Amino acid sequence: MKLLQLSLVILISLASAATSAPIYARPGCKDRCGGVRIPYPFGIGTGCYINEWYAVDCNLSTPYLSAINNLRLLSLNLENQTMAVNVSMNSNCADTIRNNSQILSVDLGDSPFLFSREDNKFTVEGCGNAVILEQNNLVTGCSTICPNQTNNPRNNCYGIxxxxxxxxxxxxxxxxxxxxxQSQDSGGVCGSAFLVDEQMYSFGKFSRQSAFVGNSFVPISLRWTLRLEEIGESDCSSMTREDLYLGNGTNIESYKCTCKPIEEGSPYLTNGCQAVGPCATCINGCVQINGTGNFTCLPTQARGKSSTTGVILGVSISIGVLLLTATTFALYKLIQKTKDKRQKARFFKRNGGLLLKQQETTDEGLVDKTTLFTAKELEKATDHFHENRILGRGGQGTVYKGMLTDGRIVAVKRSKIVDESQLEQFINEVVILSQVNHRNVVKLLGCCLETEVPLLVSEFVSNGTLYEQIHNETDEFPMTLNTRLRIATEIAGALAYLHSATSIPIYHRDIKSTNILMDDKFRAKVSDFGTSRFVSIDQTHLTTLVKGTFGYLDPEYFQSSQFTEKSDVYSFGVVLVELLTGERPISVTRIGEHRSLATHFMLAMEEGEGMGVFDRRIVEEGGRVEVMAVAELALRCLNLNGKNRPTMKEVALELERIRASYLPSGNGVGKLKYNGGMEEEMILFSYDDDDIPSTSTY
Incomplete structure (x- = not known):
């Protein structure tokens, strides 16, 4: 039904186009100024002409050519490619003899306009002779005689x-x-010599009386030219080339478009030429009447049955073409949809989707634990991964901010590469991290596996990174000693949970202040598990390629390529020193071994100058005993021998103890509680901005 309606619309449009009015100007442009028609390539207003030479100013219903001294435009002829303009002239109105006087006319310069040789005549009025010169070379001239009689009329200009x-x-x-x-008599016509449009002169289309005022105007015909590249922009169906001779051995190449004899309009515009007169309404065609130059419609019977057959055939072909186009488009969309579906299935398989489904089948507890997002859903959420949505870039990929259809704000991580040898490990991580539920660990919400690279979707954390808070402190969130102790305790508690409380221990492998995010209440959240690894409970270490960030990297891991839980402890120790000193992990101002913050801190502590490296703001707050206790704990975490470092569980407990000793009485106490002597349970207290204690258990 829709195709039939479309066919009727097209047929009606074709029928109406055949009887539409001729088009002389570009859409939105005027085609008249006063009584003068202004056809394209000329135009009134910006964007209405083919180039600046063809710009027309319409001032008080009078057209002027602004590009050549604002000459008044009298008429335009598309067929002859000419225009008539008013040009000033000088006349001798006194009864004196003028010898060798010169009257300079318009200099067309670099314009595309020429004085037309076909339409202009060199004319002399009065007694004497005159010549027209071009660069001192004679072009033409004529002379007159003046018997004692009145002037001849203009159409009898033959020498008298x-x-x-x-x-x-x-x-x-x-x-x-x-x-x-000179003039014939004292009261007669002024003596004048000028170039003039022959037709306008013969029929008196300019004011002869104006010649008495000494500086009058005569109409002159100008030929306008167009280059091939200029016409190439139009819809010229009939184009001819002309070589216009300049008299100095050179020609100007000009191109012209024309309408058919039965058409009017500007041939330089798309559909500018339209049938006019009787031919505009002809159904069966139009023929010229012999010897008259006029046209008339063919009668209906002249075409007979063949006309009806042609109309039916034309309509049938049009509908057939439309049906074929619609079918082809629908088939193309179907093929494209099938290809997209197959490609998504291939990506899903390559990115470990089948492994994920297999794990959910074998373990009923994993069903619906991992949300699988569609590519379309995440493209919409991130505005097709627009650059304005980028939250950050890292070695593992780019993170975008997105909003799901249910209104949740999320972070979408787009990985850089896919390591097919690590697919099983990747799926295991997704499954386990989806089950991790700790207030200080960024929650993994799900993933998308039907794209070229996997997409991980996690909760959005709004207040930037710990690195930014330490090194770009603002009045909104001052980094007091209490705040730093709280943040350190939260990070340690999260790492202890990952190392000890999950079903399979998780080693983060890239602990640093830029991977610690701050939520809307400025609570710390451990993020970016792109390099994390899972180990079995009986496994003591992982042997891997060395990955991490200089300044935070465990020297023992760097040398042996064996990553243990104590490697995370070392990296946390660097973060702890950052919190104490406010310094960056790698300094460009310190030299030698002091460039590393960890080494600089340990050397200062060994030399008894620890107070000199601590952040001045926390030293001035007091609590030096607690600061030194944290510094001693940081030294233990940074021990070059991993076996001598504490576990994250021990670090978390020690930080709780230090923080409890620093806080005013009644705000919380870190303690050990034993459940019948069989199992140790650590209750970690954390404090929000309103100092209301809350607990997390692992």
Whole structure:
């Protein structure tokens, strides 16, 4: 039904186009100024003309050519490619002899306009002779005699009081030289010599009376030219080339478009030419009447049965083409949809989707634990991964901010590469991290496996990173000693949970202040598990390629390639020193071994100058005993021998103890509680901004 409606619309449009009015100007442009039609390539207003030479100013219903001294435009002829303009002239109105006087006319310069040789005549009125010169070379001239009688009319200009002659070629500029040119009698016509449009002169289409004022105007015909590249922009169906001779051995190449004899409009515009007169309403065609130049419609019977057959055939072909186009488009969309579906299935398999489904099948507890997002859903959430949505870039990929259809704000991580040898490990991590539920660990919400690279979706954390809070402190969130102790305790508690309380221990492998995010209440959240690894409970270490960030990297791991839980402890120790000193992990101002913050801190502590490296703000707050206790704990975490470092569980407990000793009485106490002597349970207290204690258990 829709196709039939579309066919009818097209047929009606074709029928209406056949009877539409001729088009002379570009859409939105005027095609008249006063009584003068202004067809394209000329135009009134910006964007209405083909180039600046063809710009027309319409001032008080009078058109002017702004590009050539604001000459008044009298008429335009598309067929002859000419225009008539008013040009000023000088006349001798006194009964004196003028010898060798010169009247300079318009210099067309670099414009695409020429003085037309076909339409202009060199005309002399009065007694004497005059010549027209081009660069001091004679072009043409004529002379007159003046018997004692009145002037002849203009259409009888044959040498008595008036003479005319043609110009042999097109001119860009000219000079008129007169000799003994004067009026016949004291009250007669002024003696004048000028170039003039022959038709307008013969039929008196300019004011002869104006010649008495000394500086009057005459109509001159100009030929306008167009280059091939200019016409190439239009919809010219009939184009001819002309070589216009300039008289100095050179030609100007000009191109012209024309409408058919039965059409009017500007041939330089798309659909500008339209049938007019009787032919505009002809159904069966149009023929010229012999010897008259007129056209008439063919009668219906002249075409007979063949006309009806042609109409039916034309309509049938049109509908067939439309049906074929619609079918082809629908088939293309179907093929494209099938290809996209197969490609998504291939990506899903390559990215470990089958392994994920297999794990959910074998373990009923994993069903619906991991949310699988669609590619379309995440593209919509991130505005097709627009650059404005980028939260950060890292070695593992790019993180985008997104909003799901249910209104949740999320972070979408787009990995850089896919290591197919690690697919099983990757799926295991996704499954286990989806089950991790700790207030100080960024929650993994799900993933998308049907894209070229896997996409991980996690909760959005709004207040930037710990690195930014330490090194770009603001009044909104001052980094007091209590705040730093709380943040350190929260990080340690999260790492202890990952090492000890999950079903399979998780080693983060890239602990640093830029991977610690701050939520809306400025609580710490451990993030970015792109390099994390899982180990079995009986496993003591992982042997891997060394990955991490200089300044935080465990020297023992760097040398042996064996990553243990104590490697995370070392990295946490660097973060702890950052919190104490406010310094960056790698300094560009310190030199030698002091460039590393960890080494600089340990050397200062060994030399008894620890107080000199601590952040001045926390030293001034007091609590030096607690600061030194944290510094001693940091030294233990940074021990070069991993076996001598404490576990994260021990670090978390020690930080709780230090923090409890620093806080005013009644705000919370870190303690050990034993459940019948069989199992140790650690209750970690954390404090929000309103100092209301809450607990997390692992």
């Amino acid at each position: 009081n008036c003479c005319q002659t043609t110009i042999p070629y097109y001119l860009k500029t000219y000079t008129i030289d007169t000799t003994r040119l």
